[in-house]
Amino acid sequence: MKNKITNxxxxxxxxxxxxxxxxxxxxxNPEKHxxxxxxxxxxxxxxxxxxxxxxxxxxVHLAYILNGFMAIIGIITMADFSIVKSPLLPDIFxxxxxxxxxxxxxxxxxxxxxxxxxxTGWNIIRYPNMGFWYTxxxxxxxxxFLGNYFWx
Amino acid sequence: xxxxxxxxxxxxxxxxIMIPFMFWLGHFVGRF
Numbered sequence: 001m002k003n004k005i006t007n008x009x010x011x012x013x014x015x016x017x018x019x020x021x022x023x024x025x026x027x028x029n030p031e032k033h034x035x036x037x038x039x040x041x042x043x044x045x046x047x048x049x050x051x052x053x054x055x056x057x058x059x060v061h062l063a064y065i066l067n068g069f070m071a072i073i074g075i076i077t078m079a080d081f082s083i084v085k086s087p088l089l090p091d092i093f094x095x096x097x098x099x100x101x102x103x104x105x106x107x108x109x110x111x112x113x114x115x116x117x118x119x120t121g122w123n124i125i126r127y128p129n130m131g132f133w134y135t136x137x138x139x140x141x142x143x144x145f146l147g148n149y150f151w152x
Numbered sequence: 153x154x155x156x157x158x159x160x161x162x163x164x165x166x167x168x169i170m171i172p173f174m175f176w177l178g179h180f181v182g183r184f
Contacts, residue, residue, distance in 0.1 A: 033184070035181065038177075038180075069170075073177070077177065077181055080181055080182075081181075140174050143171055143174040144174045144175070144177060144178040146178065147174065147175035147176060147177065147178025147179040147182070149182075151175070151178070151179040151182075
């Protein structure tokens with residue numbers, strides 16, 4: 001059953017990523033705007049690369065990291081677009097859903113199903129715990145903001 | 153986490169790539 005659940009989750013991740021790629025293609029067509037290539041290539045990696053990497057036990061960590069960082073970059077850039085142009089909250093929710101799908105596949109593959117790990121101290125913000133992602137979201141947002149604000 | 157070992161040697165490489173990339177992305181998106 002565990003394998004079946006993993007496969008369903010990988011399928012869901014593929015479909016959510018495909019939906020994201022489709023949405024991006026319509027909103028930022030690479031032929032119309034040069035920056036459309038950023039979500040286009042990120043989308044291609046999300047659709048073809050990440051689900052495939054999640055499929056193999058050896059590359060689960062790589063998939064988890066790629067999936068997490070692409071979700072973080074998506075959240076930061078869409079939050080920026082939301083502030084500057086028009087609100088993109090539904091799209092941010094889609095990318096958050098994609099992140100949690102990746103997290104679910106990772107937990108299924110890496111942790112014992114009956115375990116309930118409770119990290120303490122510095123481990124809270126260390127890989128692969130959720131604190132790692134919150135810290136990286138905050139720090140990468142700060143770096144993004146510096147580039148956005150000071151390098152015009 | 154033992155499984156993370158394979159990525160440890162890449163720690164510096166990843167940070168050296170990602171920090172300037174995010175800085176550049178902020179600049180790049182800010183132009184539009």
